[in-house]
Amino acid sequence: xxxxxxxxxxxxxxxxxxxxxxxxxxxxxxxxxxxxxxxxxxxxxxxxxxxxxxxxxxxxxxxxxxxxxxxxxxxxxxxxxxxxxxxxxxxxxxxxxxxxxxxxxxxxxxxx
Amino acid sequence: xxxxxxxxxxxxxxxxxxxxxxxxxxxxxxxxxxxxxxxxxxxxxxxxxxxxxxxxxxxxxxxxxxxxxxxxxxxxxxxxxxxxxxxxxxxxxxxxxxxxxxxxxxxxxxxxxxxxxxxxxxxxxxxxxxxxxxxxxxxxxxxxxxxxxxxxxxx
Numbered sequence: 001x002x003x004x005x006x007x008x009x010x011x012x013x014x015x016x017x018x019x020x021x022x023x024x025x026x027x028x029x030x031x032x033x034x035x036x037x038x039x040x041x042x043x044x045x046x047x048x049x050x051x052x053x054x055x056x057x058x059x060x061x062x063x064x065x066x067x068x069x070x071x072x073x074x075x076x077x078x079x080x081x082x083x084x085x086x087x088x089x090x091x092x093x094x095x096x097x098x099x100x101x102x103x104x105x106x107x108x109x110x111x112x
Numbered sequence: 113x114x115x116x117x118x119x120x121x122x123x124x125x126x127x128x129x130x131x132x133x134x135x136x137x138x139x140x141x142x143x144x145x146x147x148x149x150x151x152x153x154x155x156x157x158x159x160x161x162x163x164x165x166x167x168x169x170x171x172x173x174x175x176x177x178x179x180x181x182x183x184x185x186x187x188x189x190x191x192x193x194x195x196x197x198x199x200x201x202x203x204x205x206x207x208x209x210x211x212x213x214x215x216x217x218x219x220x221x222x223x224x225x226x227x228x229x230x231x232x233x234x235x236x237x238x239x240x241x242x243x244x245x246x247x248x249x250x251x252x253x254x255x256x257x258x259x260x261x262x263x264x265x266x267x
Contacts, residue, residue, distance in 0.1 A: 024245035025213060075169075077246040079120050085247055086118045088155050093116055093130050095152035098133035099142055 007077065010054035015039070016047050020070070023057060027069040123240045126247070128233040136222040139229045140198035143220065154178070163187070168195055174205060179204040186210070198222060207246075214242045 010016055019033055034044045048068055051057045059066045059092040119128040130138050142148045146164040154161060155265030156176065169215035188220035189212075201220045207213045217236040222229050237243040 020246045021245065024241065024248045025211075070244070072242075075241060079240075079244060079247060082118050082120065082247065084124075086116060089118060089128060091157075092118045092153055092155065093132075095154065096139075096142055097132065099148060099151045100132055100138050102141070103134065103138045103148075107239075 006054040007056060010050050010056060013047070013050075016051055019044070019047055019051065020056060020074070023068055023070045024075075027067050029065050029067050033068070120243070121234075124237045124243055126235045126237070126243065128231075128235075130231050131225060132229045132231060133227070134229060135198075135227070136224055136229045137198040139222050139231060140201070143201060144195070149176070166192075168192055168201075170194055174203060213245060214238045216246065 011020070015037065018037070022028060022033060022036075025063070030041050030044055030048065034041050037044065048057065048059070052059060052068075056071055057068045058071045058076075059068050115130060117127075119127055121127050142152065144166055145168075146166050149166060150161045150164045153176065159178050159180050161176055161178050163175060165173055166176040167173050170192060172192045174192065175184065175187065177187040181187035186208060188205055188207050190203055192201070194200070194202040194204045199222050201218075203218050204251050205218060206214050214237065214262075218233060219236075220231065220233045222231050224230075235246075237246060
């Protein structure tokens with residue numbers, strides 16, 4: 001079993017979660033990862049180091065670049081984080097309950 | 113205590129099951145009429161959906177835009193594939209973050225369940241990696257909401 005504490009503390013930061021969500025869509029360089037954030041490359045690199053230490057990403061060497069990608073173990077792990085997606089969906093459906101409670105059946109022609 | 117059941121199935125599916133205390137017609141309409149969708153499909157507290165296009169007919173366009181009122185936003189586009197009032201909706205959707213994510217094929221069914229409705233939403237992603245991507249962005253929103261709730265509680 002990998003170090004869950006490291007994984008969870010790595011995930012406690014919104015920037016690192018956003019980086020992970022981005023990497024889940026495919027490999028990226030530090031430059032590409034830094035682009036959407038208002039952060040310097042060294043700051044992004046520090047976040048990546050934390051993610052790497054937690055075993056959530058892996059990096060390879062390609063010339064002077066070190067592209068990152070999601071570790072295979074992280075893919076499995078993310079699938080187990082359904083509880084968090086559940087929170088978002090549950091909130092939607094609780095609101096839908098309220099919407100449904102206020103809906104009246106569409107008027108039928110037979111009605112006057 | 114949550115009434116929502118959410119699970120992964122195989123390598124590429126995510127299935128959500130939820131009961132509602134309203135007939136299938138109402139639940140179906142709440143999934144296809146923009147004015148109704150805008151009231152509930154919002155994710156975490158504080159988010160709104162200023163743009164909601166849902167042209168509920170085969171080939172009809174879907175476009176949902178969300179904003180948190182502080183400059184953050186994202187959107188989803190899609191198409192309806194098949195509609196069977198008031199029991200089944202087949203549609204394709206993709207998030208834009210801002211690059212488009214791979215297509216998510218969604219089949220939503222509404223079955224009478226006593227006086228209410230049993231809704232089953234089955235999502236199919238192209239592969240395990242894409243499913244992880246979808247779950248991680250959901251995770252991001254879910255966690256954000258949980259943190260905000262926690263902060264409110266602690267104040």
